[in-house]
Amino acid sequence: xxxxxxxxxxxxxxxxxxxxxxxxxxxxxxxxxxxxxxxxxxxxxxxxxxxxxxxxxxxxxxxxxxxxxxxxxxxxxxxxxxxxxxxxxxxxxxxxxxxxxxxxxxxxxxxxxxxxxxxxxxxxxxxxxxxxxxxxxxxxxxxxxxxxxxxxxxxxxxxxxxxxxxxxxxxxxxxxxxxxxxxxxxxxxxxxxxxxxxxxxxxxxxxxxxxxxxxxxxxxxxxxxxxxxxxxxxxxxxxxxxxxxxxxxxxxxxxxxxxxxxxxxxxxxxxxxxxxxxxxxx
Numbered sequence: 001x002x003x004x005x006x007x008x009x010x011x012x013x014x015x016x017x018x019x020x021x022x023x024x025x026x027x028x029x030x031x032x033x034x035x036x037x038x039x040x041x042x043x044x045x046x047x048x049x050x051x052x053x054x055x056x057x058x059x060x061x062x063x064x065x066x067x068x069x070x071x072x073x074x075x076x077x078x079x080x081x082x083x084x085x086x087x088x089x090x091x092x093x094x095x096x097x098x099x100x101x102x103x104x105x106x107x108x109x110x111x112x113x114x115x116x117x118x119x120x121x122x123x124x125x126x127x128x129x130x131x132x133x134x135x136x137x138x139x140x141x142x143x144x145x146x147x148x149x150x151x152x153x154x155x156x157x158x159x160x161x162x163x164x165x166x167x168x169x170x171x172x173x174x175x176x177x178x179x180x181x182x183x184x185x186x187x188x189x190x191x192x193x194x195x196x197x198x199x200x201x202x203x204x205x206x207x208x209x210x211x212x213x214x215x216x217x218x219x220x221x222x223x224x225x226x227x228x229x230x231x232x233x234x235x236x237x238x239x240x241x242x243x244x245x246x247x248x249x250x251x252x253x254x255x256x257x258x259x260x261x262x263x264x265x266x267x268x269x270x271x272x273x274x275x276x277x278x279x280x281x282x
Contacts (some may be wrong), residue, residue, distance in 0.1 A: 018183055019201035025179040026164050026206055034163035034215030034237075035090055039154040046134035047098065049083045051241075053153035056081060056098050058132035064102045066110070067120035076102035076110065076123055077148050079259065080156070080239065082213065083130070088160040090214050092236060092268055098127045099273070101239060101261060105148045109257070109280040116224060116231055117275045124238070124261060124276040149241070149257060163215030166208035170223040170232070176202065212240050217260050224279045225262075234262035234277040257282035 044050035046057075055078045057063065066074040081100040089095060102123040104110030110121030165172055173191055180194050181187060188194060209218040217223065217240055225231045242258040262277040 030165035037211035038157035049156035064123040168218040170226040
């Protein structure tokens with residue numbers, strides 16, 4: 001028993017060292033800047049960064065409506081807006097303007113499961129110059145307590161941090177295998193060949209949950225870019241609302257669903273938000 005226990009302990013120690021080296025490689029090679037969003041329950045002014053409430057709309061700008069069959073002309077719900085003039089500078093993102101997110105309040109939260117980018121049940125709108133006077137929405141938005149993720153309104157504050165790719169990202173497994181083989185000088189062809197203790201240790205050390213802009217996403221299920229080939233170029237995280245991992249937020253979330261919006265880097269550079277990828281994950 002003593003010899004067996006000694007070997008087991010030695011094996012566990014070796015696997016911990018391997019896991020530590022893999023985590024170090026993720027930290028060194030995938031680290032990017034991210035902005036964590038801090039919520040404070042308060043009513044925000046029209047141009048301020050916020051969740052819920054009344055969005056900024058310049059005069060003559062139509063309120064976004066649902067375009068899906070059977071829901072035509074139903075007002076979308078205002079989810080959030082980011083005023084980049086309030087947010088710390090983040091590479092690739094605008095330094096000014098307001099980016100808004102609207103979604104349906106139906107069971108699927110406006111998500112298009114086929115393309116993920118058809119802006120029928122959701123909308124992403126960029127106001128490059130929000131200097132025009134704000135006007136109240138031309139069409140009132142009815143309250144829908146069962147079909148919207150949170151109750152109330154919150155101001156958004158920002159804190160710049162560093163993010164490392166976590167297991168939720170569709171690129172993670174391939175990198176994990178690459179780093180494992182690099183550390184062990186092995187030739188494992190799949191994660192099935194990686195010891196479970198190494199997997200568990202690394203997974204526990206890299207996490208990307210919470211509300212954020214930029215960085216990497218966290219999913220309760222699979223990253224949809226894993227099985228939508230056309231979506232794999234959408235690598236910039238415009239917004240993640242992930243109430244399931246934050247706890248204690250001032251907003252009363254009605255479900256554990258998280259919201260993700262992604263852009264292609266070139267589209268973001270051109271300030272084009274027509275083909276944003278949107279998914280709701282629960």
